[in-house]
Every structure is written in structure tokens, then in C-alpha cells.
Amino acid sequence: VFSLGIHRPMNQEEQIKVVGREVAQRVKMENHNAKAPDLVYLGKTSRGTPVIINRRVAEADKIILTGTIGYHYLAGFGGGRKSVVPGVAGFETCVANHLLVLNPDYPGKHPRARAGILQGNPMHEDMVEAAGMIPPKFLLNTILSPQYSILQLVVGDWENAFYQGCKIVDQFFRVPIESQADLVIVSCGGYPKDINFIQAHKTFDHAFNALKPGGVMILIAACTEGLGNPDFLNWFQFKELEVMEEALRSSFQINGQTAYSTLLKAKVGKIFLLSELPDEVVRTMGLTPVHSISEALTQAYRILGDKPNTYLIPYGGAVLPWWGNVA
Numbered sequence: 001v002f003s004l005g006i007h008r009p010m011n012q013e014e015q016i017k018v019v020g021r022e023v024a025q026r027v028k029m030e031n032h033n034a035k036a037p038d039l040v041y042l043g044k045t046s047r048g049t050p051v052i053i054n055r056r057v058a059e060a061d062k063i064i065l066t067g068t069i070g071y072h073y074l075a076g077f078g079g080g081r082k083s084v085v086p087g088v089a090g091f092e093t094c095v096a097n098h099l100l101v102l103n104p105d106y107p108g109k110h111p112r113a114r115a116g117i118l119q120g121n122p123m124h125e126d127m128v129e130a131a132g133m134i135p136p137k138f139l140l141n142t143i144l145s146p147q148y149s150i151l152q153l154v155v156g157d158w159e160n161a162f163y164q165g166c167k168i169v170d171q172f173f174r175v176p177i178e179s180q181a182d183l184v185i186v187s188c189g190g191y192p193k194d195i196n197f198i199q200a201h202k203t204f205d206h207a208f209n210a211l212k213p214g215g216v217m218i219l220i221a222a223c224t225e226g227l228g229n230p231d232f233l234n235w236f237q238f239k240e241l242e243v244m245e246e247a248l249r250s251s252f253q254i255n256g257q258t259a260y261s262t263l264l265k266a267k268v269g270k271i272f273l274l275s276e277l278p279d280e281v282v283r284t285m286g287l288t289p290v291h292s293i294s295e296a297l298t299q300a301y302r303i304l305g306d307k308p309n310t311y312l313i314p315y316g317g318a319v320l321p322w323w324g325n326v327a
Contacts, residue, residue, distance in 0.1 A: 001056055003067070003087025006034045006094050006254060030056070034091040045129040047122065049097050052090030053134070063136040065158055068144055069165040070173075071115040071320050073205035074101050074257070075123045077169065079141045080162030084131040097126050098254045107245060109261070115206055116174060116320050118166065128159065141165050143172065146189050146315035176322050180212040182308035183300055185293075186316035187220040193317035194221035196228030197277065197285075201258050203316035208265050210311045210321035216270045216303055218296040219287075223275045228255070235259035236284045241267060262286070270303060272296045 002010055002018070009031040016024045032054050040058035042051040057063060069079030086094040100122040101113040112120040136158040143152040143165060151172060154165035186207040188194035193203060200221035211217050227233060232255045238244035241264055248256045265271060266286030273287045274296055282289035290296040300308070313319055 001054060001088060002029065002031050003083045004032050004034075005086035005089070006091060009033075032057075032088045034086075034089065034094060036090075039090045042130075042133045045126050047100060047126050047129075049085075049100075049126050049130060050090075050092055051085070051130045051133050052093045053084070054088035057084075057088045058134070062138070063134055065136050065139045065141070067141055069141045069154070069162065069169055070144070070318065071169065071202075071206060073115045073202050073261070074098070074113050075127065076114070076116060076118040076121045077124075077162075077166045079165060080139060080158065081124075081127040081131040084134065084136065085127045089130070093130070094254060095252055097123060097130070098257055099252045100126055101257060102245070102249060107242065109264075115202075115209075116170070116322065118163075131158070143168050144318075146318045173318050174320050174322050176324075177210055177311070178324075179309070180215070180323055181210055181311045182212055182215045182304050183218070183310040184208075184211045184215065184313065185218045185220075185310065186313040189315040189317045191222070191224070194223060194275075196225045197221065197223045197275070198228030198232065198255060198258050200275075201262060204265065204271075205261060206320050207311075207313055207316045208269075209323055210313070211269050213268050216272070216300045216308070218272045218274065218290070218293070218300060220274045220293070223277050226277065227281070231255060232259060233281060233284055236263070236286070238263075259285075270300075272299060 015029050038055045039052045040055050042053055044050055065083040067079050067083050069077055072078040075082060085097055101110055103110050110122055113123050118124050139158040139161045140155045142150050145151050152168050154161040184207050186203060188200050188203040194200045200223060204219055235244060235256050236259060238247055244260050244263060248260055263286055271287045272290045273282050274290050274293060279289040
């Protein structure tokens, strides 16, 4: 079962690419559908998330989690329990879990719901509790290089092996920095990390750790498949964070959270986006379109002067800059 959460279905060619042709010929493959009519309700987590799961998974004798561990801009890390929630969860479960990234008692995003943080991260802790209702029997997760070669494998108990994998990811990809920079130039590292803007936003979020308030970022992301969701751009009818957050709380959508996070960053720094998106779409998101790196640099130097303190991050989808004031 391909744990797609609310993402689009994979076609057969994509499925074969993931598992290999030999496996595809002998194992039945199917996409999870978060809105399927036969999902199974398992109960609620202590945070009130209804745990609704793919029927084939819920009724299986043994569940083995596979996938890759890397940073996730809300859940701390991908992989592990994320194969269950949101991977094979119902739409209602996905929404309730993602809603935990907003502070329950006061405005703004929960400070612990961010890349590289697990302890105290409400989204992660809710995922673990939900996955424990099955629970999985075994985990096999990879840690990949930016070129998608396997750096390490973690196998074993679904929780312990996952936490071991997170430590390995940190050893390879968490990069302490002494200060934030005036200028950050970051690339997602190519396809598929920049397949659309919603995916590219993960790179955007990681690299933002390295940018001074009022600084300039040049984000390089092709976005060949557009924004990633047909409703995403509608959220930018709200031009102020407070108004968007109010709308998000009253009618939460997962991609609305990405829009909120994008607008938040656009309010803090000047963001140039080098992509294939139409200029008017980029401007609607509060970002500035550019059409070459030279154009972006010219505009950045006009704002910052000729010799700004600069970070260059070629594989922003994998690397997490870690500044001392990031708790």
C-alpha cells in the first residue's frame, strides 16, 4: 500500500520506479485513498484526533513500515510513524493532525512544530499515538544522500529504529551556523523536491532558519507541476497573517497551513523565486519572480549592497541549517 496521505495517486510507472520491476511483478500494489468509503475507525488520540485508517492496513496480520527518514517542516522528521498518519489515514485524520501545528491557546504556529524537533512537537507525538493503535510490527527506513543513494538503513522496532534514524539524519544533515545571513541562495536540489511549490516549500522552510529578519532569499525551484494543489492559491486572498490564520482555524486545510507559512516568511524577508511558475502566481504568494540567477543577484545586491554575508545551499531539501537561537 503506497502511503500517499492526501497526495495525488501514483501511476503504475511511478509505483514500479519505487519498488522495482521484479517486486512489482509479484506483489499486489495499490494507492491509499484518504477519502475511500471503507476506511476503518480505530478511536481517538489523547489530543482528540480521530484515527481512521486504510482497511487493508487495519486488517493486516503484520504491518511493515518502509520509506525514508529526512527532515519535515512540521512533524520534525519524515519516515517512521508518518507512513501511518498521514500516510494511510483518512482525510479527517490528516486534517486534525495537521491542525495541531497551530497554537491551541493563542495566535500563531506552535513553536515546536518544526523541522528537526520531536520532543514536545504535538504533530509528531499525535502521529506516534495514532500509529500505536495498529501497531506496526517492523520498520525498514533508509537515509538517503541528496543524490538518492542509500547512506544508511535502520531496521527493527518501529519506534526505536525510527529514532535511531533521526539521529543519523542529524549527523549527516543538521548544519550548525554561527549567525544568520543577509543573503541565502538555496536550491531544492532538483526533481522531485521541486516538483511543485508545496514540495519546494519544505526547502524554503529549512533555509529560512539561516536568514536574518529583513534579509533576502533566492529560492531556486522549478515547480514544473505548478503549485501542487488547485486550492492553494485561494488562500492568498488573505493578505494579513492574522486574517489568514483566523480563516485557517475556522476551516482548516492542510495546504492552507503551507500558504500561511509562506506568507509568514514573505512578511519577514524579501524572497525571490526562480521557477517556471507564472509571474502573477508568484506575486500573489507575496514573493518576487525572477527569471535568472543573475537577475536575482542584481536585485539582491541592490537591496543589500555588494558584499552581503551569504549562505549558498545547493541541496536545501536535505540540509537543515541550525542556528543557536532555534530552540
